[in-house]
Amino acid sequence: MKLALCTDVLANLSFGEMLDRVKSYGIYGVEMTAGGWSPCPHVNTDELLASTEKLAAFRQELEKRDMEIVALNCSGNPLAPGELGEKHTRSSYKTVELAARLGVKKIVMMSGLPGGGPEDKIPNWIASTVSWPDYMPGVLAWQWEEIAVPWWKKFVQHARQHGIEKIAIEAFPSQLVYNASTLLKLRSAVDEMIGINLDPSHLIAMGADPIAAARKLEGAIFHVHGKDARIERGLADIDGLMETQPVTETKSRTWNYVAVGCGKDLLWWKEFFSVLRMTGYDDYVALEMEDLTMSVEAGLETSIDALNASISR
Numbered sequence: 001m002k003l004a005l006c007t008d009v010l011a012n013l014s015f016g017e018m019l020d021r022v023k024s025y026g027i028y029g030v031e032m033t034a035g036g037w038s039p040c041p042h043v044n045t046d047e048l049l050a051s052t053e054k055l056a057a058f059r060q061e062l063e064k065r066d067m068e069i070v071a072l073n074c075s076g077n078p079l080a081p082g083e084l085g086e087k088h089t090r091s092s093y094k095t096v097e098l099a100a101r102l103g104v105k106k107i108v109m110m111s112g113l114p115g116g117g118p119e120d121k122i123p124n125w126i127a128s129t130v131s132w133p134d135y136m137p138g139v140l141a142w143q144w145e146e147i148a149v150p151w152w153k154k155f156v157q158h159a160r161q162h163g164i165e166k167i168a169i170e171a172f173p174s175q176l177v178y179n180a181s182t183l184l185k186l187r188s189a190v191d192e193m194i195g196i197n198l199d200p201s202h203l204i205a206m207g208a209d210p211i212a213a214a215r216k217l218e219g220a221i222f223h224v225h226g227k228d229a230r231i232e233r234g235l236a237d238i239d240g241l242m243e244t245q246p247v248t249e250t251k252s253r254t255w256n257y258v259a260v261g262c263g264k265d266l267l268w269w270k271e272f273f274s275v276l277r278m279t280g281y282d283d284y285v286a287l288e289m290e291d292l293t294m295s296v297e298a299g300l301e302t303s304i305d306a307l308n309a310s311i312s313r
Helices: 015-024 045-050 052-063 082-102 136-161 180-189 200-205 210-216 235-239 266-278 296-310
Strands: 002-006 029-033 068-073 106-109 166-170 194-198 221-226 228-231 255-258 284-287
Touching (some): 002 296, 045 082, 052 082, 082 106, 082 136, 106 221, 180 194, 200 210, 200 228, 200 255, 266 296, 284 296
Parallel strands (some): 002 284, 106 166, 166 194, 221 284
């Protein structure tokens, strides 16, 4: 395995400065956002698609530093009702087109989340039992069968036509795909081009075991994020893990995203990567640093040290 960096954390730097900073860490792979919710600080997708000169200059900046784009990320909600879904659908399709021009074969996305019915104006995440109230099963069936599966079948066809080999979906709360089983459900209903971007932090925050999930997902793990979460002792024992406070309220939340090694210890991370390797994964691990309890630089250095000490090379 090799270490890469999700570059949005260095959004304050220009493209060239960001690449130099990444290289200074001894990292030569980047995952950059090209669509979705992100402001895409280092990739102007429309501009690069419109200008062969700017595309060539963009590639040259990477090549002269021996830097590789390991994936383009366009995580958003293309299944949302109305303008948001339309906007994220357009950016998802454009990200695929840009990936084709850059020779990138892997796209990182989220599954999206529809409304609860044809008249809904906002997405609706059904995260409780579906046996009662009795309207729950119908909502899930509509979301999957009428919206999600048709959208993804069409998108996979577009991706295949542009040479994409892997679509790595990040399982995330408030998305239709939020754990191993829902990822496998979408993969089975649509195409084996769909796999998971296995981000341990989200599974930890929902009370799942990423190591057990990795075993279940054997053959469907397309990408991995190096990102940790900590269940805050005392607080989670009282209120559980269904947390609605903003991520900035770190002191009172029941769980927080933290630098790698500040949630799970290095023994856990070594087992995690060992099991990943057992299941056949031998690709990039992209560090995503979202720890708000320390500075960006401290979080990056802490995480890089932990990942270098634990990934299976």
